[in-house]
Amino acid sequence: MASIVRSLRPVASRLSARSSAPIRSSFRASSRPFSVSVAVQAKKYTKDHEWVDLSDDKKTGTIGISDYAAHALGDVVYVELPTIHMEVTKGDAIGAVESVKSASDINSPISCTVTGVNEYLEEKPGAINQGPEDEGAGGGWIAKVEVGEAGVKDLDDLMDAEAYKKFTEE
Template identity: 55%
Template structure:
């Protein structure tokens, strides 16, 4: 599912990566820490993917809700910077069949929104599963790295 909004807090850029007097591009740090998201669902069919450190997350609607809505024709996005409480309406989805509010699954601050949904609301119905099918889950990746280490 296309995400509705990213929430919680904005990551601060590292001061050491700020542009110095020497002209060089600003680099983004690469992290090898665990970034496995934990997906939780509400009874109203929203989900949130929390990062492993529980400091950032992405909110969306479930595949069940997207299918029930049918062809989406309009998505109202939340306002960036807005602080919301769990259960507050943060947006809405309108389809040829019906309309529904999108509620915040947790109390948070909206830091980013998926502007593509405003331009192409029908993308909320596209799960992008084809690309995910080719990727490994944690168990398959562990098996892969074990085999790599043995060679």
């Protein structure tokens, strides 16, 4: 089975850049103003369009496919989930995604042990199209993982959100 990146090559040129129109609101605060600090985003991406988001302590995380990959694949009709307690190294296939356009392996972005899977995708594989990077109960994440030292070191080879956006625009 092909990796996600090989499956996307034929359709990548047809994807257009997404509009980033500002969100407007008619809400006006009548009380005191407040500030919001931007949280440091730990989500990292591979060139094969998978992502990993580690917890603050870098011992656990979540893996999935990117929004870019989900839209390029089209309607997802089947997701093969990894096996719980599966130990993988960076780049190992942990599952697969089949869409109306193609089938692709899902590769682990880091070395880790699978501790949980998104069973919701077995009955509703299209949830990947609705929210591929959503880590909630109805989202399109693939696996929860436990990470050791090797997995944390693997993060150095991955792209942050800004670098990944530039990569997909090329």
